[in-house]
Amino acid sequence: MGADTFKASVQLKTAVQQTLGSDTAPAASATTITWTDWDFTHSLSATSTPPLSKHAAFQQALTDGAATIDLTALDGLGGASIDGTGLKVQALKLRNPSTNSGSISIAPGAANGYDFLGSDMKLTLQPGDEVLLYAPDTADEIGATDKTLDLAGTGSEALDVEILMG
Numbered sequence: 001m002g003a004d005t006f007k008a009s010v011q012l013k014t015a016v017q018q019t020l021g022s023d024t025a026p027a028a029s030a031t032t033i034t035w036t037d038w039d040f041t042h043s044l045s046a047t048s049t050p051p052l053s054k055h056a057a058f059q060q061a062l063t064d065g066a067a068t069i070d071l072t073a074l075d076g077l078g079g080a081s082i083d084g085t086g087l088k089v090q091a092l093k094l095r096n097p098s099t100n101s102g103s104i105s106i107a108p109g110a111a112n113g114y115d116f117l118g119s120d121m122k123l124t125l126q127p128g129d130e131v132l133l134y135a136p137d138t139a140d141e142i143g144a145t146d147k148t149l150d151l152a153g154t155g156s157e158a159l160d161v162e163i164l165m166g
Contacts, residue, residue, distance in 0.1 A: 050137035051166035084142040087165040095130035095160040102154035109148025
């Protein structure tokens with residue numbers, strides 16, 4: 001049996017359809033406009049640029065309103081243990097389930113913080129919020145001094161986390 005291989009499609013899309021009123025629409029043209037100009041789809045694999053070589057997806061529980069995600073000790077699919085050492089986070093998807101009672105903030109760890117989007121990165125997700133961050137080969141390499149994300153909430157919330165690394 002060989003090593004796991006991965007392929008992923010990272011997508012961020014919006015499709016806005018605007019129907020122009022009679023005051024806006026020129027008489028001889030269509031009255032509906034669809035906006036999709038900033039959509040993107042990127043396919044990642046072991047041979048793509050950026051590469052994809054590891055994937056982790058899990059729900060991180062908070063205890064007394066706090067938790068730390070260690071990128072060198074993650075849970076993968078099927079119970080696999082994932083170590084991101086030497087890799088870069090290519091994409092990070094976070095979701096605060098709507099069943100949570102409060103917000104969850106995500107920031108580089110106080111100890112050995114991972115600066116995915118810079119040392120000042122801080123996101124706060126309300127219940128029901130989700131975000132997909134894509135940093136194609138621009139994030140720092142995961143290592144002993146650059147590996148943790150801290151979560152802060154109000155109690156025993158949980159955060160859904162998906163991480164693509166390569």
